[in-house]
Amino acid sequence: MHELAITQAAVNAIRQRMGDAPIRTVTLEIGALAGVVVDSVRFCFEVVVDGTPLQDAVLEIVEPPGRARCRDCAREFVVEEPRIPLCPVCGGANLSVLGGQELRIKSVEVQGECAQPADARTTPESG
Ligand SMILES: [Zn+2]
Known part of the structure; x- marks a missing residue:
């Protein structure tokens, strides 16, 4: 099970970095x-x-959309399916992926650390 290995690796990495901090x-x-x-x-x-x-940690997952650019017609477009389709403009398969392949730990917040002020949020609620 692919996701289990990925999740385990992420948790291991966090524990290595944060030790026993809750x-x-x-x-x-x-x-x-x-x-x-x-x-x-x-x-x-x-x-x-x-x-x-x-x-007790809350898991938040940010999901950047897939984006690709056609090398034939230079058009950029959003990829909604998990696999890269053909270019919707010219039908070309010569695409480069610009985004959506991220797989990483974005941030970890430790309990008991000074709470950040409410206006310090960096993620807008758009999308
Ligand atoms: Zn194209």
Whole structure:
């Protein structure tokens, strides 16, 4: 199970970095084209963090949309499906992916650290 291995690796990386500090929030960035099922990651996270300093952590997942650019007609477009389609403008298959393949730990928030002021949010609620 692909997602379990990915989730386990992310949790291991966080524990290595944060030690035994209790974690409040974990934010993962999983692009639409990363080939990872976000719902599965959420489920695996609950299993993997059980009994660790992350067990009370809230998992937040940011999902950047897929974006590609056609090398033939230079048009950029959004890719909504998990696989790269043909160019919707010219039908070309000569595409370069610009975004949506992200798969990383975006941020980790430790419990008990000074709370950030409410206006320090960096993620707008758009999209
Ligand atoms: Zn094209």
